[in-house]
Amino acid sequence: MQEWTPEEVASLAEVLVAYHQHFAPLFYRREQREWAALYLRGLLTTNVPRKNVEAMALRLLGVGPHAERHVRALQQFIGEGKWDDDALLAEHQRLVNETLGEADGVLIVDGSDFPKHGDHSAGVAPQWCGHTGKKDNCQAGVFVGYASRKGATLLDRRLYLPEPWFAEDHQTRWQDCQIPDEITFQTKHELAAQLVEGIRASGRLQAQWVACDEGYGDSPAFLQRLDAVGLWYLAEIPRDTKVWPLLETDGQTKRALPSSWVRPQVSSRKGPAPRRARLHPDSPAKVTVEELAKQWPASRWQRFRLLEGHKGPLVADFLVLRAILPLDRLPGPEIWVVIRRKVSGSAEEPEWKFYLSNAPPETPLATFVRVSGMRWPIETCFAECKGELGMDHYELRFWRGWHHHMTMVILAHHFLVRWQQHLNQREGDPAPGDYASLAHPR
Incomplete structure (x- = not known):
C-alpha cells in the first residue's frame, strides 16, 4: 500500500464509515455494530505498533477512568461475541466482486501460520510453521484469496485443528477454548476444498481458476473436488x-487408450471376491x-x-x-x-x-x-495484513475469537484495496498489481 497525504487520510475516515454500513445491519445489536466499527478503525490505525485489543482500545478511547471497562468490552466482542462471521464474509465477497471481479478471476488457496507461546489457544500444536520455516509451536490457518487484473484480497479463512486436539487428553483444553462440539477433524486440503466449494456454490463472486502451491496441489482428491465444481485449477x-x-x-498428439492399460476385475464362482x-x-x-x-x-x-x-x-x-x-x-x-x-x-x-x-x-x-x-498475490495480501493490519497481533484464546479477528482483518484489507483503487482511478493510474500484464512473449 502506498503512502497517503493528510487530506487523503481525512477522507479515508469518512469512507470507512460508509464502508462499515455495508456490514452494520448484519450485527445483532447496536453495541456490536459500534465495537465492529472501532475494531476496524484500530486495525487501520497506523500509529499503534502492536494491534492487540488493549492497545487499540486505549489508543482510540483513551486512558480515562473507563479504560479498563472499554478493553474488556472490546475483548468480549472479538473473543466471544455471538455474531455471524458467515453473513459478514458473504457481504464481503459480494463487495469483492464489485471491486475486483472478472469472469476469469482466480481463487488462491494457501496457508498462513502464527507462532504462539504456550498451549492454551485453540489449535496450537507443534507443527510445520511457514513463518519460522521449521516445526514450531503455532496455529495454522487455511485461507482463500482472490486475484484479477484489478488487484487481490482475501475471501475466507478457517483455523486448522490438528489431530491431537481430538484426543481425550485434549478435552479440557477443547472446552476451555470453546471449540464447538460439531467440529470434526479435517485435513488442510479438506478445509480448503470446503471453502472453495462454498464460494463457488454461493455465486457471489466471478471466478474460473484456482491456483495453489504444491502443499495443496499434491492431493489428487483436492484437485478432483475443484474439478467437480467446474473450476479450472x-x-x-x-x-x-x-x-x-x-x-x-x-x-500430432498420440491418443493412448487408458482402458487398454487396465486388467478388469476377475471373479470366480468358487474363488475369492473380485479383485x-x-x-x-x-x-x-x-x-x-x-x-x-x-x-x-x-x-x-x-x-x-x-x-x-x-x-x-x-x-x-x-x-x-x-x-x-x-x-x-x-x-x-x-x-x-x-x-x-x-x-x-x-x-x-x-x-x-x-x-x-x-x-x-x-x-x-x-x-x-x-x-x-x-498465486503469489496472496503472499502480498498476507504481508500487508501482518505488516499493516495486525493479522498476527491477536492475543485470543477462543475458537470463535480467532475467526472473528481474521474476519475483521479481511474486511480491513479489502477496504484498503477499494480505497487504493479509488485513488488510482482518480489519478488515471493502472490498477495496483495489474497481475495480468505478465504474459509477454520474448
Whole structure:
C-alpha cells in the first residue's frame, strides 16, 4: 500500500464509515455494530505498533477512568461475541466482486501460520510453521484469496485443528477454548476444498481458476473436488510427481487408450471376491514431471517476461504437454502438465516449477503463463495484513475469537484495496498489481 497525504487520510475516515454500513445491519445489536466499527478503525490505525485489543482500545478511547471497562468490552466482542462471521464474509465477497471481479478471476488457496507461546489457544500444536520455516509451536490457518487484473484480497479463512486436539487428553483444553462440539477433524486440503466449494456454490463472486502451491496441489482428491465444481485449477506439484505422457508424432498428439492399460476385475464362482482392477503388465511406464521436462528440445520451449510480486521482471521458459494423471495407481483424467524454467544469467541449475491443470485442451499457453503468476498475490495480501493490519497481533484464546479477528482483518484489507483503487482511478493510474500484464512473449 502506498503512502497517503493528510487530506487523503481525512477522507479515508469518512469512507470507512460508509464502508462499515455495508456490514452494520448484519450485527445483532447496536453495541456490536459500534465495537465492529472501532475494531476496524484500530486495525487501520497506523500509529499503534502492536494491534492487540488493549492497545487499540486505549489508543482510540483513551486512558480515562473507563479504560479498563472499554478493553474488556472490546475483548468480549472479538473473543466471544455471538455474531455471524458467515453473513459478514458473504457481504464481503459480494463487495469483492464489485471491486475486483472478472469472469476469469482466480481463487488462491494457501496457508498462513502464527507462532504462539504456550498451549492454551485453540489449535496450537507443534507443527510445520511457514513463518519460522521449521516445526514450531503455532496455529495454522487455511485461507482463500482472490486475484484479477484489478488487484487481490482475501475471501475466507478457517483455523486448522490438528489431530491431537481430538484426543481425550485434549478435552479440557477443547472446552476451555470453546471449540464447538460439531467440529470434526479435517485435513488442510479438506478445509480448503470446503471453502472453495462454498464460494463457488454461493455465486457471489466471478471466478474460473484456482491456483495453489504444491502443499495443496499434491492431493489428487483436492484437485478432483475443484474439478467437480467446474473450476479450472493450476496447481503446483512436486518435481517427482509421476504421469503418463501422451506422446506426439509428426506434431500430432498420440491418443493412448487408458482402458487398454487396465486388467478388469476377475471373479470366480468358487474363488475369492473380485479383485481390484490393476494395470496391464504391458502398459507404458510413468515418468516424473522433471524427467519429462528434460526430454524436450529447446525449440519446444517458449520464453516469456513475467512480473511477479516485488521482485520486478522475471524471464522464464514455458512448456505445456498433455498427460494422463494416475489416480489410485490407475489411469485417471487427461490433464495439462505446465513446466516453468526460470532463465538465469548464472551457470547454476535453473529453477523449475511444475503444475497440473484440468483446463480445456484448447487453452492457449499464454493463459497458463498468466495464471501461473496469480498465486503469489496472496503472499502480498498476507504481508500487508501482518505488516499493516495486525493479522498476527491477536492475543485470543477462543475458537470463535480467532475467526472473528481474521474476519475483521479481511474486511480491513479489502477496504484498503477499494480505497487504493479509488485513488488510482482518480489519478488515471493502472490498477495496483495489474497481475495480468505478465504474459509477454520474448
